[in-house]
Structures are given as C-alpha cells and as structure tokens.
Amino acid sequence: MRGPIPCWLAALLGTALLPWNMQQDGVTLAGLWAWGAEDAEAASALWQAVAHGRWWFWPVSAALILALPGLRGAAGWQVAAGALGLAAVIGQGLAIGVQGWRWAWLEGAFGPLEDRQFGIGLGGTVTLLGFLFLLTGGLARRGLFRGDRFVAGGVGLLALCILVFTAWPVTTMLAQVLTPREDLPAWAALGERIADRRIWGLGCLAGGGCGVFWNTLLLGISTATAATALGLCFALVVTRTGFPARRALRLLTVLPIITPPFVIGLGLILIFGRSGLVNQAADAWFGLQLGRWIYGFDGMLLAQVFSFTPTAFLVLIGVVEGVSPTMEEASQVLRASRLRGFRTVTLPLMRPGLANAWLVVFVESLADFGNPIILGGSTGVLSTEIFFAVVGAQQDFGRAAALAGVMLALALGAFLLQRAVLGRRSYVSMTGKGDAGIPAPLPPLVRRLCHGVALPWATLTVTVYAMALAGGFVRVWGRDWTPTLSHLLRAFALERTADGRLLFTGGAWSSLATTVELAAIAAPLTALLGLLAAWILSRHRFPGRTALEFAVMLTFAVPGTVIGVAYILTYNIPPLEITGTAVILVACFVFRNLPVGVRTGVAAMSQIDRSLDEAALTLRASTFRVLRTVVLPLLRPAIVTALVYSFVRAMTTVSAAIFLVSAEHEMATVFIINRVINGDYGLAIAYCAVLILLMAGAIALIQLLVGQRRLGRRAPVVAAPVAGRA
C-alpha cells in the first residue's frame, strides 16, 4: 500500500457508497450501492446525512475533507483527519442507539432526538478501518514506528481489535454490577452483589455448604497440585528413563487438545455414576450402594485431574528438557550422589517451570465449564454459577457480573503471578549454546516413584477415555450392554429420498456443519492475526509495545464464561449488534485463541535470527516483502501449529460458546452438553467420538496441506554459525 490514498478511498467508499448499518438479511450485491437508498437503514452514511437528516454523519464527512491536504504529503493533516474520523465514527455509534440518545446528558446537551439507528455494518467497518490506517500511516510518516507504515498499521489494527473485542466487553460487563435493582440504588446494589454470602460464605466449616468462591479456589488448588505432581512424573519418565513406550506416553499430551473438555466427565459417570461399572459391580458382588458421590466436589476434582494432567505433562516436558545436563554432570563431578544432585540441582532449576505448570493448570481448572456442569451436582463453582445466573430463571445479569468479576480477579491474579514467576523468559539453564552433556539417569528411588505413579495413572486415563467412547455404542449403559449403532444413527442419520437426494436427517448434522464452518473461518484469522502480533511484538520497538503485549496476553487470562457473558451484554445493542449471528462466535474464537497464535509465533520467531529480517531489509525489500519472502516461509511450522490449535480449540470450546449460540448457529459442544443435561448420554458420547475422529483428521489434513515441505532438509533453520563450532 503506497501512501495514504488507498486508505482515504476506502473511507470514502465506506461513507458515501456502502450501506452504513448492518442489514437484516445480510448484504446483497445490489444493496452494496447504498447511495440514494430510500430506507435510511439501507443507505450509506453520506446519503443518510443528505437525504434522511441524520446530521451526526457530517463530522465523518468533515474528516474526509480534512484529510485532503494530507493526501499530498502533509502528515499532520493526515493524522488529524484520521483521528477525527475515528472519533466521529465511534462517537456517533456510542452516542445514538435504537432508542435515540444512549445517555440522558446528551439529550440535555443536544435536545431530544426523534431518530434512532441500528448497529454498524459494512460501510461503517470499511470507513473505520480506512480512518484507522490513515491515522497510523500519518503517524508513521511523522517518524513513529521507525517510519514503517506496515508496522504502524499492524499495531493500530491489533490495538483496535483488542479494545473492541476484549476491553470493551469486559468493561461493559463489569459495569453491570452497578445497575440499580428495583429496591436498591447502584452503590448499594454493588455492595450487595459483591459481598454475597453465596460467594464468600464459609458454611462448610460448620458442616454446611461453602460459597462458590471457596469451592472454586479449593478445586483449583487441589487440581493444580495433583496434576503438576503427576505431570512431573510423566515428564521425568518420558525424558529421563529408558521406558520403552515413551512415544506412546507422549501421545497422552495430544488428548486434551483434541477432546472436548467434558469427555472425561462423561467417562467418569460411566464408571462411577449410579449405573456405572464400579457401582454395579459393588452392588452385584458385595451388595454395596456407593450412591452418587461422583456428583460433587470429589467428582469434579477427579475429572479435572484426569483432564489437566496431560496439560501439565506437556508444559513440564519442556521444563525438564530445559535443565542443562551439564549442570547435573557438574554436580556429580562435585561428588553429589544422584539423589542429592536431583534434589539440590535438578529440582531447584525446574522450580519456575513447576510453578508455571501449576498456574497453567490452576487457570484451566478455574475456567473449566464442561466438567463442573456435568459432575457438579449441587456444588457450584464460579463458571457454572455464572451460567445459571444468566440462563436460569433468575436472568440476573448483575449477579453474573459480580461472579464474573470475582472470577476475572482470580484469573488475573494467577496470570500476574505467572508472569512474575517466569520473569523475562529466564529459563534458568537455557544458554542457547550447544550442550554436550548427557542427561543423568534418574536416581533409582525417584525412578521407581515416577514409574509407580505415572504408569497406573496413564492406564487409568486411557480406560476412562475408552469407557467414554464405548458408552456411545451400547444400548443402555449399565442395563443393556448390547452393542449398537443406534445412538450414532440418531445423531448422524442419512436418508435417501425417492428422487435420490441425500437428506441429513440426524439431529447433529446442523450443529456439526456450523461448528466445522465457523472453526474453519476462525482458524486462519487467528493464525494470521496472532502471527502478525508475534512478529510486531518480537521484532519491533515502539512506544506502548509492552502495554500491547500485556493486553494481548491478558485476553488469554479472561475465562471463557466471563467472555461469553460480556459478549452477549455488549453486542446485544448497537453500535455492534452481532449477538445471534455467526460473527459473534467467530470473533469469540479468534480473540480467545489469539494468544495461542501469538505464543506459537513468538516462540518460533525467537528461533529465527533477527539478522535475517535485517539482511532482507538492507537488500532493498519492503517490510511486507520481508514478511512474505523471509519470515513467513521460515515460520511455516508455527503457522501449522497455530492453525491446528485455533481450529481445534474453536471446535472444542464450551465455556464462552454456550452463551453465544443461537438456534441458527448451534455449536457441537453445546449440543452435546444439552444432551447430557437431558440425560441422553448415548447420543452425546457417540457425537464426542465423531468429534475426536474429526479433529484428529483435521490435524492430519492441515499438516499435510501446509506442513509437507518442512519435512525436507530444514533441520538447521537457525542461522547458526557453522564453522565456529567445528
């Protein structure tokens, strides 16, 4: 993009020609020409101003005129016009809604307004982006971002996205705590909601039930501690022993990625539920009634430990491998026994990594929605309580907001703690230099302990998964063990009509199609935006860089349930009226998973020597060309990873999506949860099996399409000095 003219033309197009507002039935080709439309809602902004008396679009047009001197090189005018344009577009959107003025003081200032407007649409979006890039381009011309328009535009885009899709919704939601109740003014309502006994009550100490905060906290701490300990055993077995099935064990780490989060919960019900295997056996052989203990705190804990041990395992593999073998060799040369070396050198070196794994699991447990909703019973945790506050008979958004605020504070606390623990990427013994040492074998005591813990647990995990999947293929679990495909057929039946057309009569087809479609739309967007952010954050210095990085990572810390509530509250009304559309789901997936793309990208980028970019720059390549010909080809593995992750995570997410689905756009996971809530386990489980297969297939396919070339001779990607090592 050379110069400001294309941006200005985009803004002009969006203002004068395209329909400004969102159209009820989507934009038709003919509807694109919105200059002169009779219906104000279908008209372009300029026509609304000219013919329909909507004067609030005049400032937008004024910004376009203001930009004219900027087009011929006056950067100051360009900046001013871009800023005014952005302010005008956003300001009118926020100020005027479906009932005229959004705030009473505006009516006081400007007089009553008869007119009203709906959410922003194609024209508004194009105009907004046009003004944004006009502004960033102008700033670049004034010397910011080292004069690089591309970087400036990228930073602007990221900042806008984070503001619109994370900061704004979360703020809107938190503000709900302040909405007055019929009997209480705002501040009193706030106090009432925050200090609720149902959140903070300590009744369990006296034998009753505790508040949800304590339940959540205790569940998180127990899960994190157990999963970290188990994960460490797994990691040590895989990296430091000669255990023959190491590779198979590593496959465990893939499980939580490709399975929807509630599969474990289902599996546990099939084993320990009232008609589960164990209960039936206990009854048949010993006449014992084990009851429904699985529904409650213990069940949730068990399910989460099963679910998140592989996550801790994944994190800890890297940590254990990061401990330099030379350090251990040094300790042995210094006459430490193996056990002493392990205790005094290896473990302390892993301490930040262990803390990190603990916090990762803690946050996962906190945000987990699938297992608690299936196994929670009468024991509530924050994520499920928020859900019931919103969807139940209560419809109490104030209470949901208060709960979400508490949850957000917990998550942010863990996030900040995590950053403090990891510091500035100080993985103690990663020197980057070749390390000639050989990892010391584990002390016998530790080895036996690890084997003794990890192997049975791995067997159990596999059993639970196997049960979970087998349950979809027997008639009635616990009573009638006849193998059957009837559940699968209810979900995925195909019928052929008389004239030979195929009818998708199964109940699950529509949700499956929607899920795949939306995940497929979201994945490339996530990867693109995430890698762009990674590249900008790791390769460029500019004022506000740290703040931007922090904001990007912060979106990860916001639990899905919170995002879900925040989105419906924010996007129910103009200026961005996307509740009930597919856009809201895609936006949710993209911005929830963005940090995954960023992390993958940053990690990959740190493997690529910065001098490669610089060499290309001095070889007269434009920034965009550097990105296209040097950075992207070298990032190919990272692209694959980001694509796979964002696709799969979009398909398996429950917590946020459950608030955002509509009759038209139903997601597979939400469909399954609803089956489970209705007690229809067979169909739910059969559907899970299909999803897992589908995702394994998707991963393989993306690998094949994007990743095939990296199998070649790409081993020494890093421009490491070769001769110096010889």
Add this chain to the structure above:
Amino acid sequence: MTPARIEFRGIGKRYGTVQAVKPLDLVVEGGTLVTLLGPSGCGKTTLLRMIAGLEAPSEGRILIGGRDVTDLPPGERNVSMVFQSYALFPHMTVLENVAYGLVSSGLSRRAAARRAEAALDGVGLPGFGPRQTFEMSGGQQQRVALARALVLEPEVLLFDEPLSNLDARLRRSMRDDIRALQQRLGVTVVYVTHDQGEALAVSDRIVVMRNAGIAQAGTPMELYVQPDTVFVATFMGEANHVRGMIEAIEGPLATVAAGPLQMRLPHRGLPMGPCDLILRPEAVRLAQDGPLPAAVRRATYMGAQIEYRLATPIGDLLAIMPSAGPTWQAGDDARAALRPEGVVLVRADM
C-alpha cells in the same frame, strides 16, 4: 559504483535511560575503509546499524553521498551489509540468496539470476548457485554473504564483525580478500570489529570507541605510535603503563622523569606534574649497560621472539626481543634501556 562519503552530524542513540552512542560527529571519506574498533558494548555496532537504517538515531543526522538518509528505510539507502551470522536465508538456495536484493529492486528473476551467478564467480564460488546454504562451510557462507551484498553495487558496504565465526587461518585470508576487494572496487566500507589486529590489517582509518563515544580516530600507525590515552594505547596492542613526572617543558618537548630514567619527549599539551607514560614492549631492551635495573621474572619463548616479564623500579614491564641474539633466563638480574620512539606521553583515562 560511486564511492560515497558518510557524514555523522551529532548522531546519538539512547535506549530509555541507557546512552548507547553519545552524540558524535564523524566523517568517512568516500572510497576508504574505516574500522570501528572497541570492546563489546562501546556502541560500534549501534553506529553501524544506524548507517544501515536498522536503528533510528535519537538525535542528529546521517548523510551518505551528501544526501540526508536519516529518515529513509534501509532499502532506500543504497547500502549493503554483511552480518556477523551471515544471515543467509536458510529456505533459499545460494543463488536465490544472492539474487534476493536484485529481485527486491525490481529486476526480473532471469536477469537477477544472471547477475547473481556473475557475483558468485566474483567471490570464487562459480557454480555454487543451486546449493543449499547450510551445506557450505563457514568460509563459503561468508563469501555468499559478501556476493549478496556486492551484487547490488552499493555506495557503502558495511561489515559487522564478519570474521568472528571463522577459524584463525581462514580469518587471515578472508581479511586480505576483503581489503583487496575494497581497493579494487573503490567502495566505501565501514567495518566493525573488536580485534585490533584485524583492524590494523584492513583499515585506512580506525575509529576507536569506548563508553558510547569516540576515544580516538586516525590511521593505524597514528593510533599505535601516538595514542591519546592509556585506553587507546592498551587497546591497540601490548603496552606498559608507567607513571612519571613532567619536570620541565621547553618548546614542544618535555623533560620526563620515571624512576632513575630521564627522557625528553613531545609534551602533547600536558602540563607539568605527574603524568602517564606508555612504553611499547618492543621499545624495552635488555642490555648490560642499561640505566634501569631489571630482574627477569619470566622468559617465554614464542618462536621468532622472546617475551620477558621484568620487575623494575618503575613497575613490572613486558619486553619483547628477537630470539636471535643474547638471551636471559628467569632469575637473571639484568639491566634495561628504552628506545625513545617507543615511549609516548598519554592522558589518563577518564
């Protein structure tokens, strides 16, 4: 290829509160090879990267060939750079690497490939085009990087510690090649290194940097023979640092006393009183009739020469003498004399 003059006017660079380069003025004449020499962290690489446009100065202007390039991106400066790591693109062949800049500049792929092949011939790698970069040895990679920079016929060529990843023997021959190439093409070269031997061997002029500023600039010989400060003297080779006293100044000469020694040296603007002296080790000579008592602490045989560690009334001295001729052994009580051309008055370091 027109040799262009590079001019720094008050160029400074600051990262937050850290001053990486203090505002400085410097001119690199067209067609010369100038070395930026200094310990790590002295700002020499930052200065080089500011010429390339990879870092923006916090203040001041940079002119190349009379044109103000301060705000231009790297690609519009007609400057090429050879990186310390070579920065060869690992996903491209040798030929694609060399042709990269030409294609970026808008040449057709075919024309670019033809010129890239010629450039590879020029650095002694004919027919290496289709190879992968990581199949090549360090020295060959270095030549590819050089060809990739030269093929653009830049006004200015920048080297960032180009030899630090090569073994000692290859380093010697590469530095001779670089010098020969620069003189043949007459291109302006700025060369960053922390190795004073390398700097002495290749440079027309050397700029010694320290603490984010210029310590001294001059020809290799000026810097060796007439260092301004103790730092420059010790950085430009072995040097004995001795404290003395300026007792009198007459015209350009000062009478300097150090222990039992009395010398008449150019005073170089220094006032009467205590002073710092630099004695090059080859100027310290062991002789039966020398004025300075010198106990030989250690004698190290180095082949062509012998290094002596001496204890004298003016401090411990290093002396280097040819191994042909009379020799001494550790424990000998000898006497030493100084050759006045190897002794120079310097300013103390700040």
